[in-house]
Amino acid sequence: MPLKNTGTTLHSSTLKALCSIPSLFLSIALVTILLSSLFFLRSTPRLHSSSYSAASSSSSSSSRSPFSDRIKVYVAQLPRSLNYGLLESYWSSPHADSRISTDPDHQSGPTHLRKFPAGSRHPPYPENPLIKQYSAEYWILGDLETPPELRGGSLAERVGSWEEADVVFVPFFATLSTEMQLGWDKGKFRKKEGNEDYERQREVVDLVKSSEAWRRSGGRDHVFVLTDPVAMWHVRDEIAPAILLVVDFGGWYRLDSKSSNGSSSDLVHHTQVSLLKDVIVPYTHLLPRLHLPESQKRQTLLYFKGAKHRHRGGVVREKLWDLLVELPGVIMEEGFPNATGREQSIKGMRSSEFCLHPAGDTPTSCRLFDAIESLCIPVIVSDDIELPFEGILDYSDFSVFVATADALRPNWLTNHLRSFSEEQKDRFRRNMAKVQSNFEYNSGHPGGIGPIPPDGAVNYIWKKVHQKLPMIKEAIVRERRKPHGVSVPLRCHCT
Template identity: 35%
Template sequence: MARKSFLKQTLATFFVVLITYALFSTFFQPSTVADPSIKLETTLPFNSATAASVVLRESDFPGNSRVKVYLYDLPSRFTYGVIQHHSLARGGSPVEDVTALKYPGHQHMGEWYLFSDLMRPESERVGSPVVRVLDPEEADLFYVPFFSSLSLIVNPIRPPGATEAAEKPVYSDEENQEALVEWLERQEYWKRNYGRDHVIVASDPNALYRVIDRVKNSVLLVSDFGRLRQDQGSIIKDVILPYSHRIRIYDGDIGLDKRSTLLFFMGNRYRKEGGKIRDILFQILEKEDDVIIKHGAQSRESRRAASQGMHTSKFCLHPAGDTPSACRLFDAIVSLCVPVIVSDIIELPFEDTIDYRKIAIFVETSTAVKPGYLVSALRAITPERILEYQKELKKVKRYFRYDEPDGTVNEIWRQVSKKLPLIKLMINREKRLVRKDADCSCVCTNGTAIRTL
């Protein structure tokens, strides 16, 4: 009798647990069958033909789960006005409707693509992790669409020997930077959280240099941290942007038949700071038979030559410029030319998604300048291994295409969206601190006392 009683209790317990699990699974777990608007995207990890992981993208959920972004309606002097001045400085005529002006091409066009994306109808923003809201009270984040990188280059570079009177600048980037921050500091939503929930593009390493300390609480979209102090920029709060392309995108498939050059580089030979390694590499590599390394400035002819060189080379050299990164890395990726990165300190875009070791070769600066080392190491890489690199480059190519429907722009917004929990943490934490640290733009561990009544 005791055994039967024990058996009945065991079975009863088992059925209770089973029913509880079934109810929990039905009502509390997401179901892709019940809701067809939720899609599962299956992706294969790099260099794996057998393993698969299922990724549920945030943008596949209904609109309420997408991060809400409010686009500031800035005075036109900070947006289309910058384009107007750029045109005027190059002999263009004033136009009545500045919104009809075309944004000029340059390597920091990310600011234009992001602005244009938020200006499009929501029906065209397929797969975006963020949704634009028109009511700032609904917003999670506030986007500040100042064309800070274009603002830097509005005035053409003054030719040698030109008199200051003859070449007087028609536009002041510094004045515009100051005016922008003064405008922001008058805004209710900027003052509310000291700008922490604002997103600002400063893609060019010199963008916003005059006012960076006044906007450093914000999420900064930058190319690298080469010109920023540790209290101004951080991979924790900011987002790394890829450069936009000026070369012709390679539309061919993987393969080595048309890639006769071992290593290619075309760019400015003489740079400052960490970029001084370029001159050393020129001296070491320019006499190698299967290496093309030559000086080239920004011009239409140089871009054509760079396109041809990258499309017909196995490896593309990426030494540091004046700052650790440069546009050639991303040109190489979309050319399926394996990047050889010679830069000891470099931040790269989208590293939570992309394992760069599978698409690029990293060489320490001190090793790269040893005569004969670099070309010997590259020649030793088998054709099969180069093809593996190319396959991986082809997989991630879309992440570096601003013109792709689900390319760079959507990935940038995904990166920005992931900053939201940290932003909320910092905002709530700051409200209860007794003492505020003025220089704490990122994550601080001091001053943790709470406010009391």
């Protein structure tokens, strides 16, 4: 009974408190909040289930790969003769490349052509090092040609119409076209008459610019691969609004011939390229990959193999050569990437702590990526260089950057390199090993058709193109709203 009375007394007092006006309002408010919360929790999955699923899928995808969004790509309709048909012409031609015909490791005539299965729709890309180093176009199109069910690892989603695409990829093997002309009839390269490369350039531009997709955007969402510094040389001004995939901007510079009687070394920057809209892509490396556990002790301090005499920015290379060639611990070899030269480069890079990377005719070369594949720490002496995938990769983690003025001081460069500790050099090589795959194009499939590695060069190119989309879309909108007869500038000029 006492327990019962106690319970009754407590219940009675609670009722009295709840019946007070402030407590009553408080109770009603609490009940309202509770009911609202229950309604929200119950209704959210029904109203936003698709968004929730997409977010979950995106999160899950992000944990599996470095990319969280895909880019929708439409492949422009071009005749086969402008891409894979060009490869068939290359393989069936009796002409040897005139630039390497005196090379003892190169057999002249049709015997230098590697055989591939008859009727193959996707021929292999040439092994000729002068051409292979520019093969990005082949691997990018190979990714897009891969059946959709096998392309889960690619950032690019191929779509069937230009209306639903983020970008329009133009499948012209511009570099192969250029290299075939340079190799077989270089004298006509700068001319239009009798220049087969120019005829192909003209055909591509006329077809693309007559399309509804080009007229919609003024070409700003079109993607051209121009890895050779002189690819599409005759029509660059016409495709300037597009997204250009280039190895650097060196091919767009020229000497100012109007000053100092043509002897000026001042560079005039063309307004056709810009980091705002264009993408710097890697050369294709020519040397095989060295894995970190395979790396041996390195006896040489600094290694370089290449041509001593170059044009434009390459004058620095010649000065560096004269400064370094006689120094202990330094190997400077003049050579060509033929079979013998390739083996020398493999041995030289794998046995050296540092690999010199001075500017040549343009600010960069495939030598940088050969060094990375060989785990030879790049020493970059090129004040105007632009590098692939910056913003995603930090080159200072695995490369040494040296100002040209410092490098040209006697003994400065070798003393600087010797100041690095073994621990620092090991860290550079470990960081290099982590990014080697980012500079590799080969998908490992015949004809380049097959799933690409998620961390390979092609996917990283798509990632960089994806980063350009907001600016491209803004430029297209600005173009659409301009009054008739008024030109809205691209505003993507070099600075």
